[in-house]
Amino acid sequence: MGGPIADAPMTAAESVLARAAGVPRVVPGEYVVAEVDAMMMHDIFAADVLGMLQRVGVRRLHDPSRASVVFDHMVPAPSVAAAEHQAAARRLVKRYGIEAFFEVGRGICHQVMVEEGRFRPGDLVVGTDSHSTTYGALGAAGCGIGSSEMAYALATGRLWFKVPETVLVVLEGRLQPMVTAKDLVLYLMREVGSAEAQYRSVEHGGPGVATLGLPERMTVANMGVEMGAKFSLFPAGDVDTMRPGASYAATHTVDLGSLAPQVAVPHHVENVVGVDEVAGVRLDQVFLGSCTNGRLEDLRQAARIMRGRRIASGVRMVVTPASSEVYRQALAEGILSDLVEAGAIVEGPGCGPCFGGHMGLLAPGERCLGTHNRNFRGRMGSPEAEIYLGSPATAAASALAGEITDPRSFAAADEEEAGKEEDVR
């Protein structure tokens, strides 16, 4: 195939890293030290990161305006230990002059970063959360790092990066009713997966991209990390994916119209099957929320399916809107009352059940279907519990039936409700 030509176009990831490293071009495999445009910390790690800086004698951040702190994981504090941890973080946030501080209740970090415009297309963004790949929905190269690396980035403004190879995903056609961006990314988990995407940038192009809105692109980019990807990028601003002449390690083409609802089965995100293969599996809990699928569109779709119906007896349904803004709009549209009348529990915005922190953990032998991003053993409490992952539509249909259910059986109801919503507007 030959090496890259000196003036060949770069992939989106290469372009961002070259710009941030201040060099004309970079090639995959190379290590660069790059200027980081935005840095995000959440409540679990903010005190560790800033505490380390204090301990080693770093008195000032390189540029406090690049930093954001969002309290979203253990919120509201479920224990005295968590409350103390957060109190310490608040003091350090003030001490280091970080103005972009988003308190308990504002929402899940990645949603808040987007709503608050804390980065721009083409930026290089790091966060102390693996789902920082979400920023790729807006053309920003986002990836997760640990707290020590965050401390280094805050102190110096820079961090080292390995230039990744790029996998191109060409999207064609349009998703069928009741098939969602979650089903697309679960399908990609199976078709691309960590075998191909590990340490690579996954970039989405093709005519199908235009059929996906920002919330849907966020769902796809969010789960990029689950296939091991460093970045998961969509075109935005000057950031272009699918550049003729750029070098791609692999190319996959997906016909969106051919996709069916997908479900990841225990205990790995890449164990993905069509919903029909697991239909009928009994559930104890259904979870609708997380940075993957807690946005207004997700809640709206679930509400359409559940409006005027009741969740099956013996099933708990936990809903967490992704942010205070999502919460407010869902309240105004009547979505939350639809969900509550169907029997769901609506919690405040946050990460709680998704990472097994609190507000919806599982007992040994229990089974949950959630719209979140990981089904590893022990993720939501007991290592003896089972977690299935699916779309908001699948979650809603499954909550009503008490077992994993193909949401397409509710397609007619969904259309009718969507029609009513249009009439009201």
Place this chain on the structure above:
Amino acid sequence: MSNPSGDVARLAGRAWLFGADISTDMLSPGQYVHDPPEVRLRHVLESARPEFAGQVRAGDIVVAGPNFGCGSSRESAPQHLKDLGVAAVVADSLARIFARNAIAIGLPALSCPGVSAAVADGDVVDVYIVAGVVTVEQQGSEGSVRRELEADRIPEPMLDVLRHGGIEPLLAALAEAEGNPAQDLD
């Protein structure tokens, strides 16, 4: 287990063998994030090998299949292994964030394709960090045979972090040298 001498050239230890896709939720379960360290350490890898946290000894080496450390960005995943005395992690492949975090906290971690098939649980493994070589003594019918495997080499900027024992000592050294690292680190 910090390494102030900066000697990260070679480590030898008893292998604990794990399979594929060992996740950060297994290494550091989310429900214990605010528990005291001794509680958190008790649960390390309990869902994969319940005896691990109680029986691992200082200097042991974790050997695993592909995609070790997949999942979240929590640095507690490698930190817990280091706190339990694990000297190094060698896996068929390492998840990206785990690989970076391990180096960042001063735990040598190498990606070494084929290692999980070549090493049996309890084998003594030699890890040459800088050279990127792993060797293992295998017992056969004709006595022991030394098998050598090639690992991906850790790039120089990250070796430098490892020589300091992690980013915290590195930042401390820079802060002490410069007085005000926020301005002078570059």
